[in-house]
Amino acid sequence: MSPDVFFNQFMSGLARGALLFLVASGLSLTFGVLRVLNFAHGSLYMLGAFLCYSLWAKILLPSLGFYIATLISAIIMGAVGLIIETSILRALYKRGWPEQLLATYALILIITDLVKWQWGGQFLSVSRPRPFTGAVFVFGLPFPAYNLFVIALGLAIAIFLWWLVYRTRLGDIIRAAAHDREMVAALGIPIPWLFTWIFVLGAFIAGLSGAVAAPFGAVALGMDIEIIVECFAVVVIGGMGSLPGTLLGSFIVGQVYSFGIMYKPELALAFIFMVMAVVLIIRPWGIFGRPER
């Protein structure tokens, strides 16, 4: 493999990893605090992408339209998250996790049908926003500028979440709640309030990443399942509920996919699962995860 081919694959793996991190970080955050695995996280992502498409097509400002559409989609998805948490999930925290999982599974079915009903089964596309339309040259090699934007956004969200979780009072509560929920409640922190806002934040990030993914590939039905399965691989490799783990997991999965697709396109996904199986054998709770109590 020549160095430029290697570099090219590495960079596209990095972009894919950044997108995966955007989606998986919301999933991991929600799981870390609420202990609910939101199966429908990918559907929120898909809905964000479709919303972004419609808003973008409606606004159609050449340079700013996409960014406005992205922001609005993310906010709408946050609101959708608020509705889901308060109307459905909240009643199920006392139940077993299989029922919670099944409830979010039901949401997948509902959201998929809503999308099918509203947008149909066609492939939609959003053109890349300015100033990221063309290619930039990194070390003399061409690279899509939009990929750099996605990588930068992934890093920005990573830094924001790190700041939120490790440098703020809310972050203290989040980490404490992930560790011992009863103790936090005993200290007078309103747990339902915390859960609601964490879920809203997760849904907001899902909507944001869906919108950002829209110019990346096609906006179509099925993009939810594709991403959520890879996100599961990310959080299993990195460790559920761990921010550094999610970052590392996204990087690994992005690279494995990128180089795998060059080696044997049919088996790119298979390589990811092989890595996952190896990690699970050595550390069943993931690289940065903690064993279940």
Add this chain to the structure above:
Amino acid sequence: MGNAFDREEGKILSRAAILAIAVGIGLVMPHVLSPFYLMILSEALIMSIFALSFNLLFGYMGQLSFGQAAFYGLGGYAVAMLITKAHFNFWLSLLAGVLVAAIAGLVVGYFCVRLRGIYFAILTLAFGQLLFVIIYKWHDFTGGDDGIQGVFPPGILTSPKVYYYLIFLAFLGSSYLLWRIVNSPFGYVLKAMRDNPERTEFLGINISRYQLFAFVISAALSGLAGALWAPFYRSVAPFYLMWVKSGEPVMATILGGANTFLGPVVGTFVMTFVHAYVLGFTYFWPVIMGCFILLVIFFLPGGILGFALEKFTTWRRENSGHGRGRSGSSGDKKPD
């Protein structure tokens, strides 16, 4: 005390009577139902085998497998490929379907039984998707997204009525097998692992080995369901291995009641017949199913059969005068 003996005997007799009636109804059905509803009934019976095999892991072992469709699909593909490409004997193909699923179950299970709870669910899902992707992308060998058509059963089995009897027999056989398994010492170990894994381990029981064994049995029976489905539907497609298909036994089981032996069957029948009915006037079946699941989770905790049995038990206890039920602990809703 003689009373207790009478009650035990009465229970066995009433159980035998219910079974006899059910088998009688099953045998008569092809002569009563229209061809369309016979087809739906056959589908419900195949899916019941699938759901029962899932519930061996979920209800009795306490592990939720979200990749069960992979074994179902592999069973179907094995039969379809052997019949259409190798022109293999039908019965040997069925057997091969079960075997292929069991072997896949052994490999996948080897990795999965190390994990518990939600991690188990994710890993089974991931392996299921992996097998799906392999079937989907390996166009030269499996036909890729075209699937395989023209999977015909031989001779007299092409008649839907005769094939129904084969399905019915397989359903009775696998139900009996699972019933024997969950009421055997092996089944008691599974339930002990579900209720208290640490303590079971302290008793010197190798949890992983028991769980792997149960996983292989479950995969084999899911494979049987798929192997019966392929010649019934005359074709297979990659989406039989997909996670959406894996969700079906999960939904059916929780809908019917995971804590009862027949809950998965009840759930499957409700789902299959509602599905057939809803498709008559709209294509938006998933959204209806999604709302239906939410309603059951919210208003029928324990599932349809679980909820009905609980109501029935309290009703009988209130009417029998003395408060001592057989199990005594009303809070214990696990199957026993």
